[in-house]
Amino acid sequence: MTEASKFCSVRVAATAAENSFQSIPPVSEWDLSDDSAYVHICANDTINGLEFLEDPDVGDKLLVGDFISTLLSRRVQISRYAALYCSSGKNLGPAGVCLVIVRKDLLDRAKAYTPVMLHWKAYAETTPIPSLVNTPPVFAIYTCSLVLKTLQNQWGACGDALEALERRAEARAALVYTCIDSSSGFYINKVLPENRSRMSICFTFCEDADVQRKWGGSITATVELTLMEQRFRQEAQSRGMSGVEGHPAFGGIRVCLYNGVSDEAVEEVVRLMSEFPALHV
Structure with missing residues (x-):
C-alpha cells in the first residue's frame, strides 16, 4: 500500500487489523469503491498467519492478487x-x-510513464524472441522449472498435482494447529x-500474552525477543532447526510450511512443540 500510494490513490476497503488479525472480513463487509481501478488482496499474510483459503467473488470489479506464498499450495479459480x-x-x-498471470485484455492498461x-x-x-525487453535470469527460471517438474512427478501420480498438494498442505497445517490447540x-x-x-503458522506464548508491540512502519x-521466544529458538537450534522466529519487526514464532519443507521436518517441529512446555514450565 505504501509503495502503491506513490503512483495512485490507495483506499482500504477491508483490513484484518480491525479485529486484531483474528479473521479476514467477509466480502459482504468490504467497503468497495465504485470508481476504483481494481481491488487488491494479499492471499496470505505471513506476519500474522491469515490466508484466503477460497477466492473472493467481487463481481464485475477487477481483482488482483498477491499470491507469493499461496500459489502451488492450493487450487485457485484463476x-x-x-x-x-x-x-x-x-x-x-x-x-x-x-510469475504474472494477467487477462489479455488488460495488458495495455499501464501508465504512459511505465518503464518498458x-x-x-x-x-x-x-x-521475434520473447527476451528482447530484458535479459531473463536463466538459472533462476531453470531452477523453478526443476521445482515444478519435481512437484508434478511427486504429486501428479496421485491424480491432479495441485489437488494432492492442497491435501498435503491441509494435513501438515492441521498437525501444527492441533498441537497449538491442545496445549x-x-x-x-x-x-x-x-x-x-496453511503456509505461515504464527503463534505466541501464554506467558507473553501481555506483551505489546507496535509496528513503526519500517520493514x-x-x-x-521475549524470554520464551529466546528459549524456543535455542531449543530449536539445539535440534538442528533454524528460522522459527516470527518476522523481525513483530516477534512471535512462525512455522513456515512451504512445499520445499519435508514432511519429516514438519513432524520434527511438532515434536519440539509437544515437548517444549514440559521443558519450560
Whole structure:
C-alpha cells in the first residue's frame, strides 16, 4: 500500500487489523469503491498467519492478487482474477523470478510513464524472441522449472498435482494447529479456523500474552525477543532447526510450511512443540 500510494490513490476497503488479525472480513463487509481501478488482496499474510483459503467473488470489479506464498499450495479459480502475481522464494523456487498471470485484455492498461521492462504488454508481445525487453535470469527460471517438474512427478501420480498438494498442505497445517490447540493455552493462536494460514503458522506464548508491540512502519525494524521466544529458538537450534522466529519487526514464532519443507521436518517441529512446555514450565 505504501509503495502503491506513490503512483495512485490507495483506499482500504477491508483490513484484518480491525479485529486484531483474528479473521479476514467477509466480502459482504468490504467497503468497495465504485470508481476504483481494481481491488487488491494479499492471499496470505505471513506476519500474522491469515490466508484466503477460497477466492473472493467481487463481481464485475477487477481483482488482483498477491499470491507469493499461496500459489502451488492450493487450487485457485484463476478466472476470478484480472491478474495475480507470485515472486519466487516461497513455493515457486529460489528468489529471482516473478510469475504474472494477467487477462489479455488488460495488458495495455499501464501508465504512459511505465518503464518498458515493467510493461506486461511488451513481455507478452515481443517478437521475434520473447527476451528482447530484458535479459531473463536463466538459472533462476531453470531452477523453478526443476521445482515444478519435481512437484508434478511427486504429486501428479496421485491424480491432479495441485489437488494432492492442497491435501498435503491441509494435513501438515492441521498437525501444527492441533498441537497449538491442545496445549492447554501454552501456545496462543487467535486466528479463526476458516482463515488460518496453511503456509505461515504464527503463534505466541501464554506467558507473553501481555506483551505489546507496535509496528513503526519500517520493514527493516526489529523487536527484542521475549524470554520464551529466546528459549524456543535455542531449543530449536539445539535440534538442528533454524528460522522459527516470527518476522523481525513483530516477534512471535512462525512455522513456515512451504512445499520445499519435508514432511519429516514438519513432524520434527511438532515434536519440539509437544515437548517444549514440559521443558519450560
